[in-house]
Structures are given as C-alpha cells and as structure tokens.
Amino acid sequence: MMNPHNSPPSRGRRRLLGRLAAGGLVASQAATASELLKPLAVAQSSRVPGAPVLEHPYGVPSPYEANVVRRSARAWPLPGAASSMTPLADLHGTLTPNGLVYERHHGGVPDIDPGQHRLAIHGLVRTPKLFTMDDLLRLPSESRIHFLECSGNTGNEWNGPSGMPVQLTHGLLSCCEWTGVRLSTLLEEVGGLTASGNTAGGGWLLAEGADAAAMTRSLPLERILDRALVVYAQNGERLRPENGYPLRLIVPGFEGNTNVKWLRRLKVVDAPLQTREETSKYTSLLANGTARQFAFEMDAKSVITRPSPGHRLTTHGYYPITGLAWSGRGTIRKVEVSTDGGATWRPARLDGAILDRALTRFQADWRWDGGAAVILSRATDSTGYVQPTRAELVAARGLNSQYHYNAIQQWRVDASGEVRNA
Amino acid sequence: MMNPHNSPPSRGRRRLLGRLAAGGLVASQAATASELLKPLAVAQSSRVPGAPVLEHPYGVPSPYEANVVRRSARAWPLPGAASSMTPLADLHGTLTPNGLVYERHHGGVPDIDPGQHRLAIHGLVRTPKLFTMDDLLRLPSESRIHFLECSGNTGNEWNGPSGMPVQLTHGLLSCCEWTGVRLSTLLEEVGGLTASGNTAGGGWLLAEGADAAAMTRSLPLERILDRALVVYAQNGERLRPENGYPLRLIVPGFEGNTNVKWLRRLKVVDAPLQTREETSKYTSLLANGTARQFAFEMDAKSVITRPSPGHRLTTHGYYPITGLAWSGRGTIRKVEVSTDGGATWRPARLDGAILDRALTRFQADWRWDGGAAVILSRATDSTGYVQPTRAELVAARGLNSQYHYNAIQQWRVDASGEVRNA
Known part of the structure; x- marks a missing residue:
C-alpha cells in the first residue's frame, strides 16, 4: 500500500514554497554570489585522503555532535533508580536513534546472557511454558513504530514554567521501530486464548522484569491484546541493555513503566495484583484526596x-x-x-x-x-x-x-x- | 492518516496463528512445564544492583551482540576506496541502525567541520548562492524512509553462487529515515525553477562531494525533482561521518553512488557532464559490446x-x-x-x-x-x-x-x- 508521506508534492505545496521563496527564505549570501561565477576553490577535505572504511565496525556519531547525548535533570541519590533524557531539540524526523533513547530504571541495568534468559508464561493458561530466545525467534514476528513516554515526563511543569530546556522537560520520550512476537501469539501457544482470540480465563496479565527491582505491573488483557508485542529488537537491531535486552514488553500508548523491560514472566490472572508500582507509585493523588489508579494511556x-x-x-x-x-x-x-x-x-x-x-x-x-x-x-x-x-x-x-x-x-x-x- | 501496519489484527490472521498454534509453533518445553506450577526462582540479575543510568550518555549495543558489525567481503588495496556491509542476517524489521549502515567510499571519510561547510548552488540559476548548515536548518524540512543500495550489491553472484553469507552478498543495502530540505525548495531559492515548479533552464544537475575523490555525478532533474532531498539527518540524528556528514544528497531509488555524500556543490547544467563515475565506472558492458549508461533506478x-x-x-x-x-x-x-x-x-x-x-x-x-x-x-x-x-x-x-x-x-x-x- 502506498504511503502518503512518500507521494510527490502537490502543486499547491510547491506554490506555497514558491511564494515563500519569492520573499527569500534564506538570509542573503549575496556578497559571495559573484564569487560563485568563478571556479570554486578545492575543499581542504578533498586534498587529503579520508579515514578508511571500517574504522568503526559499529559506527559512532561525528565528534562535532558530542553534545547530543542523554542527560539527567538532576543528580539522583540512587543512580540505578534514575532516568536520562532524549535530546529532543537536536533531533530531526520522528525516530530516536537507539543510543539516545531515554532511560528509566528502578534497579539499574541488569547484565543478562540471552542464551540463559527464559520467558515464563503461566497462571490461568492451559499449558504453562518456558520460552528461550531461540524459541521466540522461531515464532512469527511483527514490526511497528511506536513512541514510549514515561508517565513522569514533563512533571516539572506542574508548578509552572520550570526554566528547563526541552530535553529536560519532555525528554522522557522516544520513538522506535519495535520487532517481536505478538502477545496474542504467545498466549495462543500456552492456551490462554479461546479459538476466537479472546482471553480464555483471566482478564489481567502480570508482567515482571529480571532487574534488581523485579519491576512488576498488572495490565488489562482485553485492552492490549490487539497491539501488545513481546520484543527483542528496536530500530532493526537487538534491544539495547538499558532498554530491556534481551526482551521487553511493548504496550503501545501505555505509560512507559508498563512496557516492562528485561521481561522474564507473564502470568495470566483474574484481577490486578496491586504491585508496588501501581499502588504507592504510578498513581496520581487528586485534589479531593482520592487517587487515580491504572491511568494507562498517555493523553495527546x-x-x-x-x-x-x-x-x-x-x-x-x-x-x-x-x-x-x-x-x-x-x-x-x-x-x-x-x-x-x-x-x-x-x-x-x-x-x-x-x-x-x-x-x-x-x-x-x-x-x-x-x-x-x-x-x-x-x-x-x-x-x-x-x-x-x-x-x-x-x-x-x-x-x-x-x-x-x-x-x-x-x-x-x-x-x-x-x-x-x- | 491511519496506517495499515498499526491496525488491529484481523480475525483471519488470528485464526491463521490459531491453526498454527494448534500444531504447536514452539518445540515443547514440556519437561519444565510442571516446574512452572511452583514459584519461579529469583533471577540472578534480580539479586544484584544493575549498572547506573548514563553509564553511556550515548548508548552502545550489548556486549553479547559484538558480532553484529559491518564487514568487508575482501581486503581492499585502498581502504579509503572500499566498502563495508550491513549484517542483514542479524537485523529485524526494516530500519538499519546508523552504526550498521553500509559504507562505500571512493577517497575515505573526510573530516568536515559543519561550521565551515558550505553548499554552493550555481550554474543555470538566477541567483547562485552559498548555504551554511544554519541556512539549511532554517528552511522547511521533510523526513522520509528510503533504502540505499550500492549498484555493485550482489555483484559476486554474476558467476553463480558465491558461497558467501547474505551480509557479503546483499549487505550493500540499508534503510533509514532521512531528514533534510527538498531539492526543489533549494532550486526555488536560487531561481532554478519556474513558478510552476519545472526546471527553468537546465535539465541536469551535477552533484559534487567534498571528499578526496571529489565524487561527482550528473542527474536528470525532471526525474528526481519530486523526491530528491538534501539531507542532514538520518534516523533522527545528524548524519554519521561515513554516511556524508554534514550533508548529502538522497535520490530515492537511484543507485547508491548518486546519493552524493559530503555534498558541497550542485550545479544546474543542460547535459550530463560525463564524469569519471558515469563513464569508466558505474556503466555496464553488455554482451553486444555497448555499454549501459545512466541506469539509475535499482530494479526490484x-x-x-x-x-x-x-x-x-x-x-x-x-x-x-x-x-x-x-x-x-x-x-x-x-x-x-x-x-x-x-x-x-x-x-x-x-x-x-x-x-x-x-x-x-x-x-x-x-x-x-x-x-x-x-x-x-x-x-x-x-x-x-x-x-x-x-x-x-x-x-x-x-x-x-x-x-x-x-x-x-x-x-x-x-x-x-x-x-x-x-
């Protein structure tokens, strides 16, 4: 299917640019224009051989871009339970390169050998199973582009303008192409779905990470079954360590922490398990003294x-x-x-x-x-x-x-x- | 506009997976299934704190993925006029992470200070101009996902199966989101287009790189005007040095070498200039002794x-x-x-x-x-x-x-x- 963003420009769009051009979009370099009628000087970079191929078998950014890095808004008392932010002001387009995807950890970045890693799926299912990474790679896969946003993103603006730049106000936000296995495919593998694709027994799913925080969330199955992925790759390559290597959950549109990283366990249950991260954390105290819980979707x-x-x-x-x-x-x-x-x-x-x-x-x-x-x-x-x-x-x-x-x-x-x- | 790749799965798709599942997609881990009825052991990675946030302000892949790198098919006599290839067998989805985008250089990778870099646009235009990088960033931009393929890709298969893996047979191939300025916008800025968006004087465009090869190609303007971009970013961040930093041409669908890297000059001309790279190189000698020239598009x-x-x-x-x-x-x-x-x-x-x-x-x-x-x-x-x-x-x-x-x-x-x- 043809995608609109690759179609030729409309005449209208051309005329718009034409009108802008009539006024001159670019501040004039007219002083140098007559120079352009003479032959151009040979660039200094054309006078010397450049760096060889494979100087970096895995490439790195230009040294001139050394300031384009993740940053934290503050020094955290526990650097393993902290966050770093994407430099949005220096980025273009819509994708976030993997080296600049924001971080948010509750217990630091675990070191997980993918050869040893297992995903357990159990609970209200017919046949509980352990999946190796090789098992997961042998299942049908799917790739989709989705944003991730921490629910705490822009929290420093609740009390009015914070004075901070956009990296520190909005940088708990990234967007990648994610590749993995549909959650529904995995639930079919363990007999957690009926033949018509609905949940067989339980209405909720507990997801647990293999990090030092054992980060754990309960998710409403029917609301995520059409789109949730268990992913092993981002932007074409395997997940980065700080983004869940070797396996994470992607729940498109839901607050970042529910996209559980270093995923080791999915348990089908009949009600939310009221874990730490959905009771004392990631709930919002309202003005009337009640708390807003399970506010999963990130609003526009x-x-x-x-x-x-x-x-x-x-x-x-x-x-x-x-x-x-x-x-x-x-x-x-x-x-x-x-x-x-x-x-x-x-x-x-x-x-x-x-x-x-x-x-x-x-x-x-x-x-x-x-x-x-x-x-x-x-x-x-x-x-x-x-x-x-x-x-x-x-x-x-x-x-x-x-x-x-x-x-x-x-x-x-x-x-x-x-x-x-x- | 809603995109099909983000729509929920059809019931038909679900049933397909359901039928496959009935046969069991994953080789059984039944021996361990009964273990799953007991509490799971705590993961070793949950017993120790993980690495802190910002261990890498610009992130790097997992050490377990150290084999996923660019490689060359052979040792080149001139490493600055060589190529390296994308590890396609280890990638997922459709995008290539910037660190793994293939390289092909004719004179090595130049070191270009973006503050000093200029793009000259001259020839058959009303007002020749020099553009700084800041000038280009102040023009309307556009982002699009396109593949790049070297015209020499898979050339080792002309004589039958080469025995090589896919990285070395097909790895002169990558796909990125590119961001920059439409070529047509730039040509309007210098008066190279008529009000209706057609080329004013010349039918061809000479593009020249600032590398030691001064890589130079002639391009048919009317065929590329609807889609060519002068780009400064790939996959969200500025171009990588080996991919043209700070500026390159993207001519979607055309053979890789026409997407001139380290772009310093665009000259509107009335006929192709018969440069080295479109006469002695990048032409194909046919069986009847004639040569195929300007075969720009990469066929399906x-x-x-x-x-x-x-x-x-x-x-x-x-x-x-x-x-x-x-x-x-x-x-x-x-x-x-x-x-x-x-x-x-x-x-x-x-x-x-x-x-x-x-x-x-x-x-x-x-x-x-x-x-x-x-x-x-x-x-x-x-x-x-x-x-x-x-x-x-x-x-x-x-x-x-x-x-x-x-x-x-x-x-x-x-x-x-x-x-x-x-």
Missing part, C-alpha cells in the same frame, strides 16, 4: 522542539517552527501553532507518515520580526481529544500529581532572540 | 535473511522464512516464497508499512521436515516488474556487468540443517 500532547530554550534566533526573517505530537489513544489528527501566546492559532503541516501511537513531526512557517513572541503548539488526536491548557489540566487533576502532565507548553522568544521556558 | 529485488547461510536449523518443525524486498521504482506489491527450488511458489505476508522506495519485510510460514530444501524469494513491484531468475538476467545483460545484479537468490538447506549459498 505536543511540544515545539525548535526553536526551544537554548536556541537563539539570529537574523530576522523566516524560521520554521517544528516539533513533535503524539497520543496514546491513536493517531494525531491536527496540530495548531500560536506565536502570540495563544491568542490566535493556525494549523501546522504534519510531516511524513502519521502512525498510530507514534511520534508525528509538525512544522509551521514563521517569520520572526525581531519582537518578543510566545510560541505554543496544541495537538488534537483521532479521538477528538484536544491537548489542554495548564489551567484546564490543573482544574481537572489538582496539583498533587507527579504523573501524566500533558498541558500545552509555551516558550518565550525575547527581542534578543533568546528562547526561554518562562 | 528481494532476499531471504533468515534462515540464510551461517544459520543452522536445529529441531524439525516451524520456522518462519523472513527477508527483505525493495524497488527503486516504487513500492513492493508482492513477495512469493518457494521452498522447493522454484517449482512452486506461495505468497509471503508483508509486515508493517509498505513505503515507497523503502525496505519491506516479508514473512512466510514454513515447517522444516528435516529434509534438504532450496528456499527462494521473488519480488514484484508496483510497476508490475517481477524479479528475474539469474538465467533471465544473464540473457538480458550478459556476463560482463559488475552492477545491478537483482536476480532471485537461492539458499540450500541441507538435511543437517546447515544453510548454504550454493
């Missing part, structure tokens, strides 16, 4: 990644505003952008394929006139849900929550060109 | 990556046959698989999104009965073109060619389970 959200805090606009003129939008409940239907603090909004272009529960790149044309501006983005997903303002979110959830902060994020552009989270 | 092709030479089947029973298919002329419409040397064929499943000029993953169910088998795959693209047999290809092109070998590839499975390129 968006953020402008460029320009964003740390960037500085230089010459006046054309700047594209670009960022990411996503929803744990489906696809992104629309992203709107404002450059006047939310007084007026206009639609952004959505770039590339718009995939279910995956990051979507948006872009809007903007001419910076050199004045102060406040830039914002607002996502609407395929269910019709609209990303809320901070005031709307606080009205609904109060200020006790640590999790599921998805309000519209604003960046201030000063007349100096500096961009700030304020 | 497919290959089984698992099982493939180097793999060994162990127990009899279910094995999925999986591999990759692609076409430089559009999308993949169909892949068929044979396990009897081509006597009979059956359709494979196409996994995930089927994107224009991108790798497509296919999969077919197979039960190995322990006998000898010959497994093959055959791709058909959206133009209706069918991947040829080796005999058909040789009849059309003779045996003098080094380039554009796209015949059906067979692997032999011995009764021992060994898989060989024979």
Whole structure:
C-alpha cells in the first residue's frame, strides 16, 4: 500500500514554497554570489585522503555532535533508580536513534546472557511454558513504530514554567521501530486464548522484569491484546541493555513503566495484583484526596522542539517552527501553532507518515520580526481529544500529581532572540 | 492518516496463528512445564544492583551482540576506496541502525567541520548562492524512509553462487529515515525553477562531494525533482561521518553512488557532464559490446535473511522464512516464497508499512521436515516488474556487468540443517 508521506508534492505545496521563496527564505549570501561565477576553490577535505572504511565496525556519531547525548535533570541519590533524557531539540524526523533513547530504571541495568534468559508464561493458561530466545525467534514476528513516554515526563511543569530546556522537560520520550512476537501469539501457544482470540480465563496479565527491582505491573488483557508485542529488537537491531535486552514488553500508548523491560514472566490472572508500582507509585493523588489508579494511556500532547530554550534566533526573517505530537489513544489528527501566546492559532503541516501511537513531526512557517513572541503548539488526536491548557489540566487533576502532565507548553522568544521556558 | 501496519489484527490472521498454534509453533518445553506450577526462582540479575543510568550518555549495543558489525567481503588495496556491509542476517524489521549502515567510499571519510561547510548552488540559476548548515536548518524540512543500495550489491553472484553469507552478498543495502530540505525548495531559492515548479533552464544537475575523490555525478532533474532531498539527518540524528556528514544528497531509488555524500556543490547544467563515475565506472558492458549508461533506478529485488547461510536449523518443525524486498521504482506489491527450488511458489505476508522506495519485510510460514530444501524469494513491484531468475538476467545483460545484479537468490538447506549459498 502506498504511503502518503512518500507521494510527490502537490502543486499547491510547491506554490506555497514558491511564494515563500519569492520573499527569500534564506538570509542573503549575496556578497559571495559573484564569487560563485568563478571556479570554486578545492575543499581542504578533498586534498587529503579520508579515514578508511571500517574504522568503526559499529559506527559512532561525528565528534562535532558530542553534545547530543542523554542527560539527567538532576543528580539522583540512587543512580540505578534514575532516568536520562532524549535530546529532543537536536533531533530531526520522528525516530530516536537507539543510543539516545531515554532511560528509566528502578534497579539499574541488569547484565543478562540471552542464551540463559527464559520467558515464563503461566497462571490461568492451559499449558504453562518456558520460552528461550531461540524459541521466540522461531515464532512469527511483527514490526511497528511506536513512541514510549514515561508517565513522569514533563512533571516539572506542574508548578509552572520550570526554566528547563526541552530535553529536560519532555525528554522522557522516544520513538522506535519495535520487532517481536505478538502477545496474542504467545498466549495462543500456552492456551490462554479461546479459538476466537479472546482471553480464555483471566482478564489481567502480570508482567515482571529480571532487574534488581523485579519491576512488576498488572495490565488489562482485553485492552492490549490487539497491539501488545513481546520484543527483542528496536530500530532493526537487538534491544539495547538499558532498554530491556534481551526482551521487553511493548504496550503501545501505555505509560512507559508498563512496557516492562528485561521481561522474564507473564502470568495470566483474574484481577490486578496491586504491585508496588501501581499502588504507592504510578498513581496520581487528586485534589479531593482520592487517587487515580491504572491511568494507562498517555493523553495527546505536543511540544515545539525548535526553536526551544537554548536556541537563539539570529537574523530576522523566516524560521520554521517544528516539533513533535503524539497520543496514546491513536493517531494525531491536527496540530495548531500560536506565536502570540495563544491568542490566535493556525494549523501546522504534519510531516511524513502519521502512525498510530507514534511520534508525528509538525512544522509551521514563521517569520520572526525581531519582537518578543510566545510560541505554543496544541495537538488534537483521532479521538477528538484536544491537548489542554495548564489551567484546564490543573482544574481537572489538582496539583498533587507527579504523573501524566500533558498541558500545552509555551516558550518565550525575547527581542534578543533568546528562547526561554518562562 | 491511519496506517495499515498499526491496525488491529484481523480475525483471519488470528485464526491463521490459531491453526498454527494448534500444531504447536514452539518445540515443547514440556519437561519444565510442571516446574512452572511452583514459584519461579529469583533471577540472578534480580539479586544484584544493575549498572547506573548514563553509564553511556550515548548508548552502545550489548556486549553479547559484538558480532553484529559491518564487514568487508575482501581486503581492499585502498581502504579509503572500499566498502563495508550491513549484517542483514542479524537485523529485524526494516530500519538499519546508523552504526550498521553500509559504507562505500571512493577517497575515505573526510573530516568536515559543519561550521565551515558550505553548499554552493550555481550554474543555470538566477541567483547562485552559498548555504551554511544554519541556512539549511532554517528552511522547511521533510523526513522520509528510503533504502540505499550500492549498484555493485550482489555483484559476486554474476558467476553463480558465491558461497558467501547474505551480509557479503546483499549487505550493500540499508534503510533509514532521512531528514533534510527538498531539492526543489533549494532550486526555488536560487531561481532554478519556474513558478510552476519545472526546471527553468537546465535539465541536469551535477552533484559534487567534498571528499578526496571529489565524487561527482550528473542527474536528470525532471526525474528526481519530486523526491530528491538534501539531507542532514538520518534516523533522527545528524548524519554519521561515513554516511556524508554534514550533508548529502538522497535520490530515492537511484543507485547508491548518486546519493552524493559530503555534498558541497550542485550545479544546474543542460547535459550530463560525463564524469569519471558515469563513464569508466558505474556503466555496464553488455554482451553486444555497448555499454549501459545512466541506469539509475535499482530494479526490484528481494532476499531471504533468515534462515540464510551461517544459520543452522536445529529441531524439525516451524520456522518462519523472513527477508527483505525493495524497488527503486516504487513500492513492493508482492513477495512469493518457494521452498522447493522454484517449482512452486506461495505468497509471503508483508509486515508493517509498505513505503515507497523503502525496505519491506516479508514473512512466510514454513515447517522444516528435516529434509534438504532450496528456499527462494521473488519480488514484484508496483510497476508490475517481477524479479528475474539469474538465467533471465544473464540473457538480458550478459556476463560482463559488475552492477545491478537483482536476480532471485537461492539458499540450500541441507538435511543437517546447515544453510548454504550454493
């Protein structure tokens, strides 16, 4: 099936760019244009032989990109129960390279020999089984692109603008192509499903990791059976150690911690087991004193990644505003952008394929006139849900929550060109 | 737009898997099943704290995957004018992680400071311009997933089965998400296009690299204007040095060398300039003594990556046959698989999104009965073109060619389970 993001540009799109071009998108290099009528000087890099092939059998980024790395927002007392964040401001497109996928560990990164690793599937099933990695590789596989977001992402904005750059406010967010076996295929293997594909006995699934935290969550089977994968590869290669090597669960759209890493056990049960990570943690205390539990889906959200805090606009003129939008409940239907603090909004272009529960790149044309501006983005997903303002979110959830902060994020552009989270 | 590869499974698909499951996809671990009724032992990896967060600010693969690296088929006399290949047998899904994207250099990998790099666009244009990297980042961008294949890929099979594994026969092949500026946007910036988006003066484009080979190719503008990109990012991050850092051309579907790396110059001209790389190299001598020149598109092709030479089947029973298919002329419409040397064929499943000029993953169910088998795959693209047999290809092109070998590839499975390129 032909995908829209690979189709030729419409004449309309061409005309749009044509009109922009008439004004000149790029600040003129006219002083040097006459030089271009003479032969170009030979590049210094053409005068010397370059580095040989296979200098790095497994390649690494350019030394000029050494600042594009994962970072933590703070020093954690227990570095094995900490997180690091994806440098969203320096990334392009929609995929996250494996070296920059965010980390969140509860007991550090275990060292697991894939030859020794086993996945146990038991509980309310006909034939409990142990699966080796080789067993899993001999099952039909499936690959899909999905985002992962920690439910604590952007939690530092609950009390208003934190002053932090987008890597530290929104960087518990990544997007990869995941490859593995459908959860439903595995449950069929152990007799946990009926012939019609429904759950046979139990309505919930306990997933447990082989890390020092034995990270454990209960998941509602009927809601995830159509899409959950038990995966061994990300972006084409085997999982990275900090992302669950050799095996993890992917529950598209659900908060990050439910995508249990270093997966060693799936138990079919009839009710949630009320584990630590779904009682004292990963629940949200509301204003009325009750707690919101099992809020699995990450609601629709968006953020402008460029320009964003740390960037500085230089010459006046054309700047594209670009960022990411996503929803744990489906696809992104629309992203709107404002450059006047939310007084007026206009639609952004959505770039590339718009995939279910995956990051979507948006872009809007903007001419910076050199004045102060406040830039914002607002996502609407395929269910019709609209990303809320901070005031709307606080009205609904109060200020006790640590999790599921998805309000519209604003960046201030000063007349100096500096961009700030304020 | 909803993408088919993210839709829930059909009941039919479920029933298919259900029927397979009835036979038992996984060799039984029944001896251990009763153990699963007792509490599971605590994993050794749960008894000790794991490695801290940010042990690698830029992540690296698991040490257990140290064999998954690029390799060369032979020792080259000039390592700066050599190639390394993607380990296709060890990869999953459709994307190639940046560290494993194949290399092909004509003068080694140049060291280019992006702050000093310039792209010149001149020739038959109204306003020649120099673009800095910052200029390019201030233009509207676009991201698309496309394969890259060297025209010399699989050339070692022209004389029959080479005995080599798939990494060395088909590994001059990778697939990434590329982000950059449309070539048409840049040509509008310099007045190289008319208001209706057609080329104003010249019909060809000379692209030159800043490497020690000053790698230079002529390209037919009207054929590439709808899709060519000048890119600065692959799979979300900036280009890797060996893949053109900081700037390269992407001409979707065209042979690899036309996707000029370390791009420093685009000149609009009225006819091809007959550079070294399109006369003495990258042309194909036919049987009648004439040469095939400017054979840009990579024709439809497919290959089984698992099982493939180097793999060994162990127990009899279910094995999925999986591999990759692609076409430089559009999308993949169909892949068929044979396990009897081509006597009979059956359709494979196409996994995930089927994107224009991108790798497509296919999969077919197979039960190995322990006998000898010959497994093959055959791709058909959206133009209706069918991947040829080796005999058909040789009849059309003779045996003098080094380039554009796209015949059906067979692997032999011995009764021992060994898989060989024979």
